[in-house]
Amino acid sequence: MSTIKKRSSQKTKTLCISLILLFSFDLLAQSQDVVIARNSVYAEGTSHGAYYSINYDRIFRLGANFTNTYRVGFSLLNNAIALPIGLNFLKGDGFHHFEFGLTVVPYVENYQKLFSAGSLSDKKIYLIPGAGYRYQPPGGGFFFKAILAPVIFLDPPSDNFWKMDGKVYAGGSVGAGISF
Secondary structure (H helix, E strand, C coil), X not given: CHXXXXXXXXXXXXXXXXXXXXXXXXXXXXXXXXXXXXXXXXXEEECCCCCEEEEEEEEEEECCCCEXXXXXXXXXXXXXXXXXXXXXXXXXXXXXXEEEEEEEEEEEECXXXXXXXXXXXXXXXXXXXXXXXXXXXXXXXXXXXXXXXXXEEEECCCCCCCCCEEEEEEEEEEEEEEEX
């Protein structure tokens, strides 16, 4: 009779230890959340202004309704320099996001003469309020975005920056890179 109690006791202990290990592994698996890739570096091509730029994009706020990002870019063309900066709002979970935002692109032609005497460089501004699609995996990897936007072009005369004649064009951009 004591042999039967020992076997029953061993089976009970083995079952208890197995259940404890099973639940502890399950709890460990649940506690390992995906780390959100907050940084992206990408090349972007646009229809107006600086036709390409290299950009850095950073998620600075993960919200319940929207995720907010900022971007800073750089473009150097033959005789012009552009510095796109923007604020974006993302809606969506997982890999696919609806994106809308505002990008301001200061654009300077003859940038080599920007700080020389006289008004030798031509300063322009592009305002781009856009909406589109962004593919960005939460854990990082390939990054893609496509935006459609009206492009508001402001070209002030060299002698009076605040006297601007505005023009509006239909435009868009496509960007691809990596998020980490």
